[in-house]
Amino acid sequence: MLAAQRQRRILAEVSRAGGVRVSMLTKLLGVSDMTIRRDIQALVSRGVVQKVHGGVIIEPASSDEPGFEAKVGRERAAKEAIAAAAARLVRPGTAVAVSAGTTTHALASRLAEIPDLTVLTNSLRVAEVLHERSDRAHQTVILTGGVRTPSDALVGPLAVAAVRDLHADMVLMGVHGMDLDAGFTTPNIMEAEMNRAMIASAHRLIVLADHTKWGVVGLSGIAALADAAVVVSDSGLTADVRETIASQVPELIIADEAELTAEEAEPEPVAGADDDGAA
Numbered sequence: 001m002l003a004a005q006r007q008r009r010i011l012a013e014v015s016r017a018g019g020v021r022v023s024m025l026t027k028l029l030g031v032s033d034m035t036i037r038r039d040i041q042a043l044v045s046r047g048v049v050q051k052v053h054g055g056v057i058i059e060p061a062s063s064d065e066p067g068f069e070a071k072v073g074r075e076r077a078a079k080e081a082i083a084a085a086a087a088r089l090v091r092p093g094t095a096v097a098v099s100a101g102t103t104t105h106a107l108a109s110r111l112a113e114i115p116d117l118t119v120l121t122n123s124l125r126v127a128e129v130l131h132e133r134s135d136r137a138h139q140t141v142i143l144t145g146g147v148r149t150p151s152d153a154l155v156g157p158l159a160v161a162a163v164r165d166l167h168a169d170m171v172l173m174g175v176h177g178m179d180l181d182a183g184f185t186t187p188n189i190m191e192a193e194m195n196r197a198m199i200a201s202a203h204r205l206i207v208l209a210d211h212t213k214w215g216v217v218g219l220s221g222i223a224a225l226a227d228a229a230v231v232v233s234d235s236g237l238t239a240d241v242r243e244t245i246a247s248q249v250p251e252l253i254i255a256d257e258a259e260l261t262a263e264e265a266e267p268e269p270v271a272g273a274d275d276d277g278a279a
Contacts, residue, residue, distance in 0.1 A: 001029065007039045010056070014049055019057035019212040021236070052215050053238040078210040078234035081255035083107040086172055086208050086232045092116050094169040097198045098126050100153030100191070101174025103208045109133060120168055120201075122146060122154040122194055142166075147190070155190040160197045170229075171202035175209050177216030180244055183225050184209075185218035192220035204229040211236030225249055 001009075006029055013020050013028070025036045040056050043049040049056045082103055087110035090096055098104050098111070100123035108129035111117060118140045121127055127143040146159030173195060175184040184207060186192050199205050199222070207228045214237065225231075225248035232253045237245070246252045 001031075003039060003042070006031070006035075007043055010036075010039055011043060011048060014056055019052070019055055021055040023054075025056075050216075052212055053241050054211065054236055057212055057216070077257045078236060078255070079103045079106045081234055081257040082208050082210060082232050083110055085253050085255035086206060087111060087114070089170070089206060089230065089232075090114055090117070090172075094118075095120070095167070097121065097163065097166075097168040097171040097202050098123060099171065099173040099195055099198060100124075100126070100149075100151050101208075103174040103210065104172060105129065107172060107208065112139070115139075118142070118168075120144070120163060120166060120198075122159050122163075122198070124148070124152045124154065146194070149188055149191055151188070151191070153188075153191050153194065155188070155194045159194050163194075163197050163201045166201050168198075168202040170204040170206055171198045172206050172208060173198070173222075175207055175213060175222060176218040178207070178209050178213050178225065178231075178245075179215055179217050180225065180248070182217040182221060184222040184228070185216075186220055186222060187218040189220045192218075192222050195222045199223055199227070206230045206232065208232050210234050211238075211241075214241050 009029065010025060022033060022036050026033055029036065040049065040051060044051055079102060083106035086107055090111060092114055093116040095118040098107065098119055098121040104123060105125045108126040111119060112130050112133035116138055119130055120142045122144045127141055130139065130141045144154050144159040144162035146154030147156040149155055176186040178184050186195065205223065205228045209231065211234055225245065228249050230251045230253060231245055231249045232255060234255050234257065237254065242252060
């Protein structure tokens with residue numbers, strides 16, 4: 001296969017899945033790690049993809065905001081593992097704030113099993129899961145008002161006002177990107193404002209972000225890395241990135257996909273999303 005053919009195949013795979021690991025591409029194309037990295041660099045120079053640790057993702061504009069269905073299929077196993085690990089940090093009887101996002105959507109079905117929770121969320125998807133599944137857990141779900149974004153978050157003055165005088169034990173937050181200098185970011189300015197309000201209402205910030213979010217910088221900042229009490233990510237993070245995060249955050253939890261049972265690893269079906277559909 002010629003280099004141009006390989007690069008078209010790589011671009012097609014990245015476009016389909018949102019992100020691909022180098023190890024997967026070497027198996028798929030039957031070439032060496034070095035060959036794949038040269039192909040990736042050629043695509044990077046054309047501005048169509050972005051290198052991340054261990055792989056490659058579609059080059060995102062800082063203000064580009066994919067919709068929920070476009071993201072929900074990306075890194076599904078990693079998100080399920082992250083959700084399982086994050087749920088273990090939540091105790092019965094506490095009050096938690098949960099932001100919008102595909103990883104927090106994966107978390108919602110696990111929170112639904114924890115009794116006596118009060119859940120404050122600006123996510124229509126999270127609220128829907130809790131409404132459908134939490135009857136036996138005797139939970140209270142508070143859904144903010146606001147204007148709906150492409151990621152099915154509720155934002156704006158009404159949403160911010162809804163959380164201003166509340167005091168949650170923790171906020172469990174998905175993010176678009178995380179970076180040493182830029183911190184946690186999102187492409188949506190109003191969503192960043194809402195996330196900052198949720199952080200201000202909670203005692204602890206727990207960030208849920210798979211490895212593809214590292215090095216991605218959205219238009220608007222949410223918080224510095226050091227503002228998080230815990231970051232929950234997956235085994236795709238390289239050793240040097242883990243060291244960087246651990247130098248800024250008191251606790252870094254690496255969720256292991258292999259620890260999930262077959263039942264836990266099975267993602268919840270999402271209406272309107274295809275199998276290739278993703279922070």
